[in-house]
Amino acid sequence: MGQCPRCGAGYNEGDMFCGSCGNDLRVAQRPAVPMPVPPQQPAYPPQPYPAQQQPAYGQAPAKKKRTGLVIGIVAGVLVLCGACSAAGVVGYLWFIPAKNAITKTETSGGPATSADSGAPAASGDATGEAQTGAQTSLEALKARLPEGWVYELTAERPTMKAYRAGPPASEWASAYVVEKGSSGWTVTSEEPYNAAEGEPAAQDDSKAAADLVKQFRTAIKEGRTSEAQAMTIDPLHSDPASAEYANGEFVSFTIDKTEVVGDGTYWVYDTEKRKTYSAKWKFHVAPTEAGLRINELTDW
Numbered sequence: 001m002g003q004c005p006r007c008g009a010g011y012n013e014g015d016m017f018c019g020s021c022g023n024d025l026r027v028a029q030r031p032a033v034p035m036p037v038p039p040q041q042p043a044y045p046p047q048p049y050p051a052q053q054q055p056a057y058g059q060a061p062a063k064k065k066r067t068g069l070v071i072g073i074v075a076g077v078l079v080l081c082g083a084c085s086a087a088g089v090v091g092y093l094w095f096i097p098a099k100n101a102i103t104k105t106e107t108s109g110g111p112a113t114s115a116d117s118g119a120p121a122a123s124g125d126a127t128g129e130a131q132t133g134a135q136t137s138l139e140a141l142k143a144r145l146p147e148g149w150v151y152e153l154t155a156e157r158p159t160m161k162a163y164r165a166g167p168p169a170s171e172w173a174s175a176y177v178v179e180k181g182s183s184g185w186t187v188t189s190e191e192p193y194n195a196a197e198g199e200p201a202a203q204d205d206s207k208a209a210a211d212l213v214k215q216f217r218t219a220i221k222e223g224r225t226s227e228a229q230a231m232t233i234d235p236l237h238s239d240p241a242s243a244e245y246a247n248g249e250f251v252s253f254t255i256d257k258t259e260v261v262g263d264g265t266y267w268v269y270d271t272e273k274r275k276t277y278s279a280k281w282k283f284h285v286a287p288t289e290a291g292l293r294i295n296e297l298t299d300w
Contacts, residue, residue, distance in 0.1 A: 134184050134186070157263070158288070205287065208292055210255050220244055251273045252272075254271050255270050256271055
């Protein structure tokens with residue numbers, strides 16, 4: 001008699017199902033089939049790994065040799081040094097002639113002279129080189145005079161000065177005009193001195209000075225005060241009279257005369273007529289880099 005594998009109830013041999021739980025007893029009554037046993041593989045003894053030799057404590061591992069790399073670097077440096085040396089030699093050989101040429105020009109001594117007359121060459125002459133401006137008119141003149149020459153001022157304006165010069169204890173030999181430009185003072189004219197003709201005279205701008213005063217007075221009369229003030233410089237420019245409003249009182253004016261002053265400036269005289277009175281004024285006109293300007297107004 002056996003027991004049901006599910007509920008444990010007993011059953012008789014030959015029963016197909018359990019009378020208690022209905023379990024299929026045919027599976028339990030089948031004979032066990034032995035499982036095949038796989039053939040046993042022969043056991044091989046484990047092979048030990050080769051032991052790696054460790055450096056002793058405190059001892060650095062041996063470094064790989066880099067002899068080839070070092071030799072290559074040294075060879076490259078030597079080639080580079082040789083190329084630099086060759087370039088330096090070529091540059092030095094080129095620089096020597098250039099330096100000699102510059103030194104020859106700078107140490108030639110004395111002012112430049114004209115190839116025909118032997119006199120100092122004028123600015124912008126056949127040499128093709130522009131003359132550099134000097135700080136003062138005397139500096140510009142002395143740079144052009146032969147060594148030892150004496151000179152004398154003969155005419156003067158704010159932006160132009162005339163000189164005569166020559167060897168000491170001798171007649172005057174040359175006449176010079178020195179003018180001030182944007183780059184400084186330069187000699188703009190050099191001629192043989194002629195005592196009969198005299199020295200170069202300053203340019204007479206008396207008519208231009210009178211025209212400037214006429215334009216100034218017309219602008220005041222017509223109320224164009226900003227235009228009138230633009231024709232002046234200090235101290236008159238800062239005076240309210242330079243931008244006076246006529247307010248219809250200014251009737252007319254006449255230019256009476258122009259006087260040339262020795263320093264190259266001018267006095268222009270006029271007579272003004274207003275509705276209630278008449279007055280006489282004189283205007284001081286001076287040359288500037290921007291042209292003639294009025295810088296003073298007073299009665300006469």
